[in-house]
Amino acid sequence: MVIVGVDEAGRGPLAGSVYAAAVILDNSKKIEGLNDSKKLSPKKRDALYSEIKEKAIFGIAFATNEEIDKINILNATFLAMKRAIEQIKIKFDYVYVDGNIYPFKDFKGEALVKGDSKIEEIMAASILAKVERDNYMLNMDKLYPEYQFFKHKGYPTKLHKELINKYGLSPIHRKSFKI
Secondary structure, three states, X not given: XXXXXXXXXXXXXXXXXXXXXXXXXXXXXXXXXXXXXXXXXXXXXXXXXXXXXXXXXXXXXXXXXXXXXXXXXHXXXXXXXXXXXXXXXXXXXXXXXXXXXXXXXXOOEEEEOOHHHOOHHHXXXXXXXXXXXHHHHHHHHHHOHHHOHHXXXXXOOXXXXXXXXXXXXXXXXXXXXXX
């Protein structure tokens, strides 16, 4: 049975896109050390990110802050997930999504709470989505250095809120989010 694991990164931040990844692992190309991306060091995540991209079939996609503001974060997350899964060009049998809502009508599957701790395909998707989003936020830091995105990646930290109060919202801030 060919399984796709799907996860997202970036639902909670005040700035930036929400990212999602969909991953099919090849059982003949074992990847050691997979885990929920939040439980891995940045160095380990980066190493696994490269290995997953080398050994797996995957799709990575995002929904922009404008899309988040227009359709809300939940629907934007599902849109990013749909875009990621649509990049998978081989036939698959079942989709596991991390979370408590299964967003797909066209694919057989289910949502699993804490799926990123249970299913290796979701763990791999978690890592791809997290590293892609972190890299995106590091690029946004170069465009908007006054917000120090390299420190907080857009999450609602005390520092980030202070910088928003000082500079106002940047073009990548989610205007529909309470600051």
